[in-house]
Amino acid sequence: KxxxxxxxxxxxxxxxxxxxxxxxxxxxxxxxxxxxxxxxxxxxxxxxxxxxxxxxxxxxxxxxxxxxxxxxxxxxxxxxxxxxxxxxxxxxxxxxxxxxxxxxLKEDVKAVVRALENVEEQTASLEKTCRLLRDELEEEEKKAAQILQIRDQAVLKLPPVPPHQDDSTLETHLRKIIPVSQHETTARKLGEILQKPEASEEEQVLLWQAHKHAQLLFKTLHSNEPWSEGGNDDASLG
Structure with a gap:
């Protein structure tokens, strides 16, 4: 107003x-x-x-x-x-x-945020696990490389062996011990001893090996040649 x-x-x-x-x-x-x-x-x-x-x-x-x-x-x-x-x-x-x-809507947004946080936590956990696995893989690769290196170093690289030319072969020793004229006689004597019934098993094996080496070494006996009876000539075996 x-x-x-x-x-x-x-x-x-x-x-x-x-x-x-x-x-x-x-x-x-x-x-x-x-x-x-x-x-x-x-x-x-x-x-x-x-x-x-x-x-x-x-x-x-x-x-x-x-x-x-x-x-x-x-x-x-x-x-x-x-x-x-x-x-x-x-x-x-x-x-x-x-x-x-x-x-x-606010509740839905909160739920989505919680879900995203869970996903982020799971992603971080997976990334950590992947890092650990990568580290373990690198360690295993290093160990494998070391093992291969040790294996290569452990291989012996020896020079080729030269032909053996010393006088330690059985043939040389037998030639020195048994005269050439008694080769055949000695072989026969070894065969007779092998056939003796009173010889022990160990003696038979030993005599058989001697007989075999004598045949291979001198090649003076034939498989179809009969054995001749002879006396106990100890001098021929000595």
């Missing part, structure tokens, strides 16, 4: 058709109360849930509704007020549904 000249308050101009206005019906007051309750709940949700604050807001709401019961409004405005109240309630329901959806 503007103050008129002289310090007096000016009277507001009367709106056209104001004499036809009617007091707000109870339905409109109820709609206003619902709007106020939702507004108070929203305010308490954003701010602290203090009992004193809630009582203060309820007191303001009751005062406002008591004032609204004395207000007059055009008849055509009543339907708009009810519609606004219904629209506000619909938006409130949508807001609540949106909050539930948002809460569900």
């Amino acid at each position: 503007r103050k008129a000249e002289g310090g007096q308050r000016s009277v507001p101009k009367e709106v056209k058709g104001q004499d036809k206005w009617k007091v707000l019906p109870p339905s409109s007051i109820c709609a206003m109360e619902n709007i106020m309750d939702l507004s108070i709940l929203t305010t308490l949700t954003v701010k602290r849930k203090d009992k004193v604050s809630q009582e203060h807001l309820n007191l303001l709401k009751n005062r406002f509704l008591a004032h609204c019961t004395q207000l007059k409004a055009p008849v055509q405005k009543h339907a708009r007020l009810v519609y606004s109240s219904q629209q506000h309630q619909e938006e409130t329901r949508k807001l609540a549904a949106g909050k539930l959806t948002l809460r569900s």
Whole structure:
């Protein structure tokens, strides 16, 4: 309100058709109360849930509704007020549904984050295992290389053996011991001793080896030649 000249308050101009206005019906007051309750709940949700604050807001709401019961409004405005109240309630329901959806999405995001963290931990564990396996493989390759090197070093590379030209062969010894003229006689004597029944098994083996070497060495006996009987000539064996 503007103050008129002289310090007096000016009277507001009367709106056209104001004499036809009617007091707000109870339905409109109820709609206003619902709007106020939702507004108070929203305010308490954003701010602290203090009992004193809630009582203060309820007191303001009751005062406002008591004032609204004395207000007059055009008849055509009543339907708009009810519609606004219904629209506000619909938006409130949508807001609540949106909050539930948002809460569900947050839980899904948390689950995805946990799954990603588990995957990262498993990946780190697999990488560590791969590093350990690579290290073990390198150690095994080093050991295998050392074994191959030791094997190559352990191989004896001896020069070829020259022909044996000393006088330690059996043929040389026999030629020195037995005269050439007694080769055949000595071979026969060895055969006779081999055929003696009183000879022991060890003696028979020894005599048989001597007989075999004598045949291979001198080649003076033939397999089909009969053995001649002779005396025990110890001098010929000596």
